[in-house]
Amino acid sequence: MSHPDDRAKFKAESDEYALQMGRDNALFEMSKNLVVAADKYKYSYLWTWLGVPIIQMPADIVAMQEVVWRSKPDVIVETGVARGGSLIFFASLLKLIGNGTVVGVDIDIRAHNRDTIVSHPMAERISLVEGSSVADNTLERVRSMIPEGASVMVVLDSDHSRDHVLAELRAYAPLVTRGQYLIVADTILGFLSRSETPTARSKIWHQGDEPLAALRQFMAESDDFELDHEMNGKLIMASSPNGYLRKRA
Numbered sequence: 001m002s003h004p005d006d007r008a009k010f011k012a013e014s015d016e017y018a019l020q021m022g023r024d025n026a027l028f029e030m031s032k033n034l035v036v037a038a039d040k041y042k043y044s045y046l047w048t049w050l051g052v053p054i055i056q057m058p059a060d061i062v063a064m065q066e067v068v069w070r071s072k073p074d075v076i077v078e079t080g081v082a083r084g085g086s087l088i089f090f091a092s093l094l095k096l097i098g099n100g101t102v103v104g105v106d107i108d109i110r111a112h113n114r115d116t117i118v119s120h121p122m123a124e125r126i127s128l129v130e131g132s133s134v135a136d137n138t139l140e141r142v143r144s145m146i147p148e149g150a151s152v153m154v155v156l157d158s159d160h161s162r163d164h165v166l167a168e169l170r171a172y173a174p175l176v177t178r179g180q181y182l183i184v185a186d187t188i189l190g191f192l193s194r195s196e197t198p199t200a201r202s203k204i205w206h207q208g209d210e211p212l213a214a215l216r217q218f219m220a221e222s223d224d225f226e227l228d229h230e231m232n233g234k235l236i237m238a239s240s241p242n243g244y245l246r247k248r249a
């Protein structure tokens with residue numbers, strides 16, 4: 001028995017549900033409550049990618065996979081390396097795609113974490129830059145690792161204070177090429193009240209001094225990016241709702 005080709009219909013329906021989800025405030029409230037409750041167990045620290053800890057929630061990992069597959073960047077720049085899982089994740093996707101490199105920037109790349117990254121099978125696609133993400137010499141080094149004409153995606157996941165993320169947005173957004181993504185991590189902090197803010201962290205960022213506050217300011221300054229409403233709509237149980245931006249073509 002032959003079945004009609006329903007791929008376009010399936011996609012249209014999924015996109016529509018994602019948009020509807022994005023407008024479901026009651027659902028988002030439940031999701032927030034779950035994020036806060038699970039944080040007691042450091043939920044975002046429990047996952048690994050190809051054996052390496054990745055400090056992300058599963059929904060964001062899947063969303064970033066969709067973004068990379070869709071836009072197939074030549075270079076992914078990520079600020080905030082930590083234990084290296086997200087760099088390994090991006091590198092593994094680019095390896096499957098058959099093209100692309102990853103540049104990881106962190107103010108403190110500890111010897112054991114560097115060792116994990118450079119000895120991993122994905123290492124050949126990864127370059128590390130140690131330094132504050134907004135320091136001039138760091139930015140110079142990052143720029144020097146982007147070949148002329150390369151398409152570039154950026155993920156900002158370092159110091160989550162408003163001022164730092166805003167400085168990163170101003171410095172890294174110009175690197176993103178048209179049609180590519182700029183992902184601002186941990187925007188969930190902007191949706192949490194003081195009492196809901198995760199505290200099991202070395203640094204704590206409260207509402208107003210966090211990535212979403214920076215993103216709002218940046219969007220008021222620049223018209224270059226648009227929110228991907230379908231992607232953001234389906235981000236429940238996620239760290240970065242409203243953090244997925246696409247540079248206008």
Ligand SMILES: C[S@@+](CC[C@H](N)C(=O)[O-])C[C@H]1O[C@@H](n2cnc3c(N)ncnc32)[C@H](O)[C@@H]1O
Nearest residue numbers: 054055080081082086106107132133157158159
């Ligand atoms: C949330 S972790 C990154 C998680 C990682 N992207 C992952 O998904 O596994 C944040 C990292 O940002 C780094 N960091 C903090 N301040 C920084 C700065 N000013 N410049 C660059 N990196 C910074 C920290 O050292 C830490 O490793």
